[in-house]
Amino acid sequence: MPELPEVEVVRAGLAPAVTGARVAAVQVLDPRALKRHLPTAGDDGLGGHGVTLTAAAGAARSADFERRVAGITLGAPERRGKFLWIPTSAAAVSGEPLALLAHLGMSGQMLLRAHDADDDRHVRIRMWIEHPDHGELRVDFADQRLFGSLALDALRPAADGPDLVPTQAAHIARDPLDPAFDDARFLALLRTRASGVKKLLLDQTLVSGVGNIYADEVLWRARLHPETRGVRVGPRKAVELLTALRAVFAQALAEGGTSFDAQYVNVNGQAGYFAHSLNAYGRTGAPCARCGEPIRRLVIGGRSSHFCPRCQRRR
DNA sequence: CAGGTACCCTGGCCGC
DNA sequence: TGCGGCCAGGGTACCT
Numbered sequence: 257m258p259e260l261p262e263v264e265v266v267r268a269g270l271a272p273a274v275t276g277a278r279v280a281a282v283q284v285l286d287p288r289a290l291k292r293h294l295p296t297a298g299d300d301g302l303g304g305h306g307v308t309l310t311a312a313a314g315a316a317r318s319a320d321f322e323r324r325v326a327g328i329t330l331g332a333p334e335r336r337g338k339f340l341w342i343p344t345s346a347a348a349v350s351g352e353p354l355a356l357l358a359h360l361g362m363s364g365q366m367l368l369r370a371h372d373a374d375d376d377r378h379v380r381i382r383m384w385i386e387h388p389d390h391g392e393l394r395v396d397f398a399d400q401r402l403f404g405s406l407a408l409d410a411l412r413p414a415a416d417g418p419d420l421v422p423t424q425a426a427h428i429a430r431d432p433l434d435p436a437f438d439d440a441r442f443l444a445l446l447r448t449r450a451s452g453v454k455k456l457l458l459d460q461t462l463v464s465g466v467g468n469i470y471a472d473e474v475l476w477r478a479r480l481h482p483e484t485r486g487v488r489v490g491p492r493k494a495v496e497l498l499t500a501l502r503a504v505f506a507q508a509l510a511e512g513g514t515s516f517d518a519q520y521v522n523v524n525g526q527a528g529y530f531a532h533s534l535n536a537y538g539r540t541g542a543p544c545a546r547c548g549e550p551i552r553r554l555v556i557g558g559r560s561s562h563f564c565p566r567c568q569r570r571r
Numbered sequence: 572c573a574g575g576t577a578c579c580c581t582g583g584c585c586g587c
Numbered sequence: 588t589g590c591g592g593c594c595a596g597g598g599t600a601c602c603t
Contacts, residue, residue: 258596338597361597401580403597451573467596520596
């Protein structure tokens with residue numbers, strides 16, 4: 257459930273169930289779902305990307321995670337871009353508070369289940385929690401492709417404000433729905449860059465939460481060709497782009513996110529409806545909803561881009 | 572800073 | 588029915 261609307265649906269869904277709950281037990285079924293968890297995690301948060309775990313290293317990582325997460329109390333879930341975390345009662349050796357960090361990657365899910373419910377497909381980590389009001393529940397992390405992961409990570413003051421963020425999300429910009437998002441800074445940066453706007457929208461250090469689906473939708477809405485260079489976007493058009501971004505995110509959020517199959521669901525396993533509202537993404541050959549011209553597909557940076565060749569002219 | 576590629580994975584679908 | 592190739596919502600490292 258990858259992009260901002262989907263991650264936000266998950267965050268909001270987890271909130272009432274986990275806030276104030278105590279983790280009674282943890283079971284790691286597949287250590288590859290701890291890609292971002294370092295054995296002494298939280299003290300300096302380098303992810304273990306691209307590293308295949310040996311069996312021994314995987315077992316050690318699982319044991320470390322299970323031991324350190326069991327018994328902690330969870331706070332209210334927070335999010336920055338596509339990173340989701342739950343502050344905990346635990347602290348790192350440095351004294352910094354630890355958070356349970358989740359990134360859903362391409363196919364990750366956080367599922368709330370009865371404590372003794374049968375497993376869903378691809379469950380990698382299980383956590384049994386006890387909530388003072390809601391009793392015993394289970395939080396399952398399921399992930400078909402294992403690009404996502406859970407981790408314990410230290411919280412530090414963000415570079416762009418007083419709020420605390422996990423070290424692994426320190427480089428992530430605020431998202432456009434964040435009240436503290438700096439519009440002027442984003443617009444100025446966008447208009448100094450030589451890259452195409454599609455690539456810029458996907459750059460999580462410029463603006464967070466945008467993935468391949470919503471980038472295409474936003475560019476369609478703002479009538480911008482995905483390869484238009486940032487420096488070629490005028491001030492009015494740049495504002496139009498940011499406005500379109502907020503509108504698309506708000507609508508997708510209201511519709512529960514985008515689900516193409518059972519893979520992308522909220523904490524109760526239910527799909528969102530925004531797939532019915534897509535105007536560009538995945539619509540190669542279908543008529544543009546504005547002008548009827550067939551939507552075209554283009555590969556940018558190894559990923560599909562969908563756009564209307566008539567409404568979104570290259571300039 | 573910009574671009575390209577490779578990699579971390581599973582699984583659905585299509586053509587042969 | 589099998590198999591190879593391509594595709595998929597993300598992020599990072601490492602080249603040029």
